[in-house]
Amino acid sequence: xxxxxxxxxxxxxxxxxxxxxxxxxxxxxxxxxxxxxxxxxxxxxxxxxxxxxxxxxxxxxxxxxxxxxxxxxxxxxxxxxxxxxxxxxxxxxxxxxxxxxxxxxxxxxxxxxxxxxxxxxxxxxxxxxxxxxxxxxxxxxxxxxxxxxxxxxxxxxxxxxxxxxxxxxxxxxxxxxxxxxxxxxxxxxxxxxxxxxxxxxxxxxxxxxxxxxxxxxxxxxxxxxxxxxxxxxxxxxxxxxxxxxxxxxxxxxxxxxxxxxxxxxxxxxxxxxxxxxxxxxxxxxxxxxxxxxxxxxxxxxxxxxxxxxxxxxxxxxxxxxxxxxxxxxxxxxxxxxxxxxxxxxxxxxxxxxxxxxxxxxxxxxxxxxxxxxxxxxxxxxxxxxxxxxxxxxxxxxxxxxxxxxxxxxxxxxxxxxxxxxxxxxxxxxxxxxxxxxxxxxxxxxxxxxxx
Amino acid sequence: xxxxxxxxxxxxxxxxxxxxxxxxxxxxxxxxxxxxxxxxxxxxxxxxxxxxxxxxxxxxxxxxxxxxxxxxxxxxxxxxxxxxxxxxxxxxxxxxxxxxxxxxxxxxxxxxxxxxxxxxxxxxxxxxxxxxxxxxxxxxxxxxxxxxxxxxxxxxxxxxxxxxxxxxxxxxxxxxxxxxxxxxxxxxxxxxxxxxxxxxxxxxxxxxxxxxxxxxxxxxxxxxxxxxxxxxxxxxxxxxxxxxxxxxxxxxxxxxxxxxxxxxxxxxxxxxxxxxxxxxxxxxxxxxxxxxxxxxxxxxxxxxxxxxxxxxxxxxxxxxxxxxxxxxxxxxxxxxxxxxxxxxxxxxxxxxxxxxxxxxxxxxxxxxxxxxxxxxxxxxxxxxxxxxxxxxxxxxxxxxxxxxxxxxxxxxxxxxxxxxx
Numbered sequence: 001x002x003x004x005x006x007x008x009x010x011x012x013x014x015x016x017x018x019x020x021x022x023x024x025x026x027x028x029x030x031x032x033x034x035x036x037x038x039x040x041x042x043x044x045x046x047x048x049x050x051x052x053x054x055x056x057x058x059x060x061x062x063x064x065x066x067x068x069x070x071x072x073x074x075x076x077x078x079x080x081x082x083x084x085x086x087x088x089x090x091x092x093x094x095x096x097x098x099x100x101x102x103x104x105x106x107x108x109x110x111x112x113x114x115x116x117x118x119x120x121x122x123x124x125x126x127x128x129x130x131x132x133x134x135x136x137x138x139x140x141x142x143x144x145x146x147x148x149x150x151x152x153x154x155x156x157x158x159x160x161x162x163x164x165x166x167x168x169x170x171x172x173x174x175x176x177x178x179x180x181x182x183x184x185x186x187x188x189x190x191x192x193x194x195x196x197x198x199x200x201x202x203x204x205x206x207x208x209x210x211x212x213x214x215x216x217x218x219x220x221x222x223x224x225x226x227x228x229x230x231x232x233x234x235x236x237x238x239x240x241x242x243x244x245x246x247x248x249x250x251x252x253x254x255x256x257x258x259x260x261x262x263x264x265x266x267x268x269x270x271x272x273x274x275x276x277x278x279x280x281x282x283x284x285x286x287x288x289x290x291x292x293x294x295x296x297x298x299x300x301x302x303x304x305x306x307x308x309x310x311x312x313x314x315x316x317x318x319x320x321x322x323x324x325x326x327x328x329x330x331x332x333x334x335x336x337x338x339x340x341x342x343x344x345x346x347x348x349x350x351x352x353x354x355x356x357x358x359x360x361x362x363x364x365x366x367x368x369x370x371x372x373x374x375x376x377x378x379x380x381x382x383x384x385x386x387x388x389x390x391x392x393x394x395x396x397x398x399x400x401x402x403x404x405x406x407x408x409x410x411x412x413x414x415x416x417x418x419x420x421x422x423x424x425x426x427x428x429x430x431x432x433x434x435x436x437x438x439x440x441x442x443x444x445x446x447x448x449x450x451x
Numbered sequence: 452x453x454x455x456x457x458x459x460x461x462x463x464x465x466x467x468x469x470x471x472x473x474x475x476x477x478x479x480x481x482x483x484x485x486x487x488x489x490x491x492x493x494x495x496x497x498x499x500x501x502x503x504x505x506x507x508x509x510x511x512x513x514x515x516x517x518x519x520x521x522x523x524x525x526x527x528x529x530x531x532x533x534x535x536x537x538x539x540x541x542x543x544x545x546x547x548x549x550x551x552x553x554x555x556x557x558x559x560x561x562x563x564x565x566x567x568x569x570x571x572x573x574x575x576x577x578x579x580x581x582x583x584x585x586x587x588x589x590x591x592x593x594x595x596x597x598x599x600x601x602x603x604x605x606x607x608x609x610x611x612x613x614x615x616x617x618x619x620x621x622x623x624x625x626x627x628x629x630x631x632x633x634x635x636x637x638x639x640x641x642x643x644x645x646x647x648x649x650x651x652x653x654x655x656x657x658x659x660x661x662x663x664x665x666x667x668x669x670x671x672x673x674x675x676x677x678x679x680x681x682x683x684x685x686x687x688x689x690x691x692x693x694x695x696x697x698x699x700x701x702x703x704x705x706x707x708x709x710x711x712x713x714x715x716x717x718x719x720x721x722x723x724x725x726x727x728x729x730x731x732x733x734x735x736x737x738x739x740x741x742x743x744x745x746x747x748x749x750x751x752x753x754x755x756x757x758x759x760x761x762x763x764x765x766x767x768x769x770x771x772x773x774x775x776x777x778x779x780x781x782x783x784x785x786x787x788x789x790x791x792x793x794x795x796x797x798x799x800x801x802x803x804x805x806x807x808x809x810x811x812x813x814x815x816x817x818x819x820x821x822x823x824x825x826x827x828x829x830x831x832x833x834x835x836x837x838x839x840x841x842x843x844x845x846x847x848x849x850x851x852x853x854x855x856x857x858x859x860x861x862x863x864x865x866x867x868x869x870x871x872x
Contacts, residue, residue: 064471064478077477084471086478183478190707219482219709297707300510303521304475308572332512332702341704 005030006146007448010203013055013149024096027149028052031100035147038451043122044141045101046071056100057092058148060139062109063194064183065089065099072185073117074107076305076316086183087218088152088194088211095210100148103138107318109159109187110298111135112390115381116320123377124167125449126415130374133163133390139197140167145451150207151197156187157290158369158394160195161406165369165418168408168447170435171197172204174212175425176401178226182217188297191398200445201407201435205233208428226428233433238272240434243362247283248393254372256412261368264409264419264438268366271437278358278365282350283396289347290395291388292331292340299328323384352400355422364434365422368393369406373415393420403428407435408444416447452558452580453481453524461619465573473578475519480708487580488531488556488712490612492722494582495532495554497606497729502719506531508556508706513699516572517561525583527703530555531712537602538731542594549599550587557581582612588627588638593655600624600651605730609755617649624654629675630665644679645689657682661689733758741765741775750783757782757789764794773801810857812864818856819864822848833869841865 005013005022016022032050039045046061047069059065062072064082066089071077085093092098106116114137115121122137124130125145132141136153140163143151153160155173164171172195179194186192196207205228213225244265249258269275302325307313317325331340358365370390380387397404402425406418419438423431439445454472471479492502507529510522535551561577563570584603590596604622607615615622625646629639643661648654661680668675680689728736730752737748737758752758761782765775781787781801809815822844823830829847833840841862848861 062478064476070477072477080477082471082476082478084476084479181478182480185477186480186708188707189480217482218480296704300512300522300702300704303512303514304477304519306514306516306521308516309519329702332704334700334702337702337704 009200010150028056031056042141043120044138046104048101052100054096054098057097058103058139058142058151059099060105060136060153061102062185072108073105075118076312087180087215091211106135108321109135110320124374133166135159137163143169143197153197154194156191157398158391161369161394164406166374168416170201170204171406173404175403177221178223179212180215180218180221186301188294201439205432233429237437240273241276241362242268242273243276243278243365245278245280247280248367252371257417260410260417276362280354282354285347286396289344292344295324295328296331296341298324348399355400359424363430367420369418369420373412397422401425405431405435452484452487458579460575468575491531491556491582493610498535498551500532500535502532502714506712508709509703510706512702517563525557526555539595539598542592549589552585554584593658597651597655626658628661641675641677646679648682653682657689743779747779760789764797767795767798808855815860815864818848819868
């Protein structure tokens, strides 16, 4: 089979394994060869497990893996080997899947380009002068360049969907509460969610099936696991109501990206969907609310890295993380709490209300994932505010707790563009259904970057 | 409180009762221990608190090496139970109602040991459920404080929520002391917190010392400040531990890892129905049912085990027509060890001591007449009003019959005869 098996999706790989046409040893050998060849230029992996005997998955370095280094791409956790597995890792193990490596990301998942890693930026496989997006940039690059069968990322404001969009893969942020966060190094606890980053929509659905469900360790994860019902989610999208929010197509959206998204929406219409304009009127306040809630929770979540344990002092913490700790310490202070955190919480309720109202009329909402395609490495690093704007279309889903999917939908100047499909809370099935119908009707998934 | 490590940490090898959650390893999350929540509700109900409609956990953010998360999960704005009260007895013997502001749920911290120039951290205690009970500033003397502390301890033990052992740190007291001139009704603008005191007696001594110290300072015209003090038992004085120059900003915010607490009316009623009879209720019943004196009752209800032992003995005694008062006296006077004795044995012992005792009124009347005629001077003294003379006559009667005579009947017979003469 040679190198070809690395091109296969998870679903296809499982079939070959079942038919005994390929062994896990061959699978790991093929992937390790590619990793050895391409990882030095891409910097997708921070750690590679050379002794893997299971189906090889790439695991974002913010997810705790027993026995494998877990650093959250930070120097303060350099060399830290956790004594326990995250729930998602335990779940994958029971499906015969193990980490072939830990992937690079923005330090403690704080960033939208992959450049905030203390171990250097990951490069976009489509153009190595470009960013992968972030924070799950390493996982995205590993999937896009076939350095793993699939990957896990985490998404607090778009960290799965945006790099998936920028590297042309499928990325799913499940509903808040669908997947246990136990073992995910927290950024913003009320927004964080682990999800699959895959080569196909079907793979994303399968991985969600594997990793979802209550485990008794995450008090906010009380839902049953997501179960695939092929007859339902492969049923096509005839007469399905697809909402298009006018607020997601205004100023700031790259016209070429806009064109690609509009073409994708036309495709959905051709497939029988009914396109309906909807409004999410509080969208413009989402970014402000997000950048109060996130730093507030960050300032508290980062307090455990106090320099007493893990071997290093706080001077090892990078600038973006420090920035958020300071912002959050301020917004939670006596006298400012009501003005900032409490007010942001109210905005959050309004944004949730926007979606509730829109979903009375439509089954899913579609739009761009990112206002632009991948930008040049170094382009925005000195301008955090511009960097924050890259998350403008993705953060609302986190604030509202709803699921979001990024599906490859074309290219702009040779760089991938992703279509975002948002659904009602705990209705991953419908967004996967739309994503699957679109994917099957197009050939975008067959495009691979030339390394 | 938020993991499943054993809370029985006392005296255990350091850092052996730990897990990713209570060590706050990266990625670990808290999950709520329902039993602890129920216990907190029990405590609240026992202190006449109401269970709040809305309750949630918040993070109290501060840096300290014994706090591995860098914050403590506690309750601040939305405590679990609120607005209760408890009655305590003061120096003047009068009962006073102390208002309880709240009984809320939080978690304990680790333990620091300073050794030479090093500090060692033991996380065994980290995350152990801790209920904090806060009163209003209603205490006016130290007797009330000690009575309060003892009553709380007794309630915890009755509820079986804690051993409430002060020496082991199961129960810790923190007193906030300030003084004001006679007649002033508003609270002073400072308070001194007494902390890390591990016995009721020391706490009482510390509070008394502190009241004197503060009065003396104010009379000298000094300004008192917000501070934390400890107790030096050797010197019998309080000492400064920490000055609170400005209040710590704990940056409280709702704990995003945990859902709001939803306590249904059903759950509250269920807990209420399972509450044991508490000391206060037991005291009233013992008085009513058995006609015991308050001092007897207080001894018998000191622990629920002793009171249950007593009641079982009364039950057994009933078929032998033994007065519950006699059983109470027997247990108290002989300091019966209830762990080594069965209630039936008590009854047997009482019956044995009663065996051969003359209770026949005719026989006793004869004896009484004999005693009076043999001790005319003492009998005369009694008639003149010397109450103790009666005891001497009873003693003489007991001596004549080698103790085998009912004291109660002999006493009433003597009284009758002497009054007739």
